[in-house]
Amino acid sequence: AQKVTQAQTEISVVEKEDVTLDCVYETRDTTYYLFWYKQPPSGELVFLIRRNSFDEQNEISGRYSWNFQKSTSSFNFTITASQVVDSAVYFCALSSNDYKLSFGAGTTVTVRA
């Protein structure tokens, strides 16, 4: 069975602060895929990143960065210099080759001006 744990329920920061969202996963598969999605109040899921299990390279995209560590089964997400528009619920998710996504509980990020 696959499991994704996002231990942080809510995070509140002031604009321009950095915020790191933790994600720990469990799977028995040797090949798997990790994702981060953003869900603004509108409800629509916004894809942020996909990472394959065999690719441990960290990635940076603008103010977003991701740290994938297989040794600790973690796939953490950092928003640098947060902005009010970053306020949303962020989900970490895991899938195997069947495309079925197992989502974490989500972390609500509130960025205050």
Place this chain on the structure above:
Amino acid sequence: GAVVSQHPSWVICKSGTSVKIECRSLDFQATTMFWYRQFPKQSLMLMATSNEGSKATYEQGVEKDKFLINHASLTLSTLTVTSAHPEDSSFYICSAVIPGRFTDTQYFGPGTRLTVL
């Protein structure tokens, strides 16, 4: 890029009625679509896998007779909530997979908010 649409975006119905939600892939053919459900302030849970031309496969705990899924064409999957009750009120989201390729993302629809009175 690939776009998935859902209709309606929101629906309010009376208890006991049936509601149909459509999921369409607008610019690609999808042999596989998924239906997720999200209760308020909770995560998304996979309900079922919709396969074009065959029966849907349901996740454990999801009543197949209550949530009827039909994937009649390569661009359309429908979810019908039969005899809806207030506890079925939720946000229903579909997703579509481009066959033979799993690239950067699974494409999600914008969701349908169902409220059962």
